[in-house]
Amino acid sequence: MYTVKEVARITGLTEHAVRFYTDKGLVPSVQRNQNNFRMFDEESINWLHGIKCLKQSGMPVDVIKTYIDLCIEGDSTIPQRYTLMMEHKEDALAKLEEAKLHVAHLEEKTALYQDILENRSPDTTNPAHWDRIQHMHGDVFYSRSATR
Amino acid sequence: MYTVKEVARITGLTEHAVRFYTDKGLVPSVQRNQNNFRMFDEESINWLHGIKCLKQSGMPVDVIKTYIDLCIEGDSTIPQRYTLMMEHKEDALAKLEEAKLHVAHLEEKTALYQDILENRSPDTTNPAHWDRIQHMHGDVFYSRSATR
DNA sequence: ATAATACCTTCGTGTTACACGAAGGCAAGA
């Protein structure tokens, strides 16, 4: 039997997180002793490892809760778990695309700043640069600051 | 001069977001009329477009606030803005890597579920499958549900 | 004149996943 501090060390979670997951009902096998202390056995630790693993895939806690409840129900829920996991994968892919867009945006912004700093600001009369200029017009923070 | 509703339509932001940004001080040129209504001019709308653009790069609001304050200070702050943008780009790249990891995790999980559903669960005695099995052992939610 | 409408305002709460500190209980060692 382990205390909060011990499972925190074992699982690599913080004590706060361990209490949080416990109170959310994500750790089915956790119990209390006479002093109302949370007591964890090996099974609890397995669950916590699993929770950590799912968190690493970006799954929100309430979905993890749903997933765990399905696990407890038994093998009959495997198709539902698969569906849930596929849906979550779609979410993750959408976020990945978003992150790519963010980086692409920032590549352009930083490139424009480099041009200014090295006195190589793009030639607005040269059509070869128009797509960068289009971007500038959409980006108030570049054109305003550079022209004022 | 535009009302909240109008700029919301023009910028594509929600009315809530417009009020939120205004109250956070992100829109320097916004003013109030006799009825204490927020009144926006073309310049306000430009700022809001710029805010939207920065949001699309995933920049948090307090950083946008810092950035705008630097813009108002003038061209002398261009190097600081560049630094800020570069730091934000590093954040965005870190998040991109994280998103890739999430997707990779989920590719494996969903693949394992497909194996179960099609009665093709990996052969635990074949060393060729050991890296998948290692992953299974790390994933309580797979091994527990599949073995119980 | 009055009532309906269409705006606007400022609260205040809920969301996610904890972090952090406060105030207090319990058991063991110096």
Add this chain to the structure above:
DNA sequence: TCTTGCCTTCGTGTAACACGAAGGTATTAT
């Protein structure tokens, strides 16, 4: 006995709004 070290619950703060409540104001219709 007092300190140490563990635990408990409770309450606040974070980010970026969403949403609703309660109320003010201006225009329009009857």
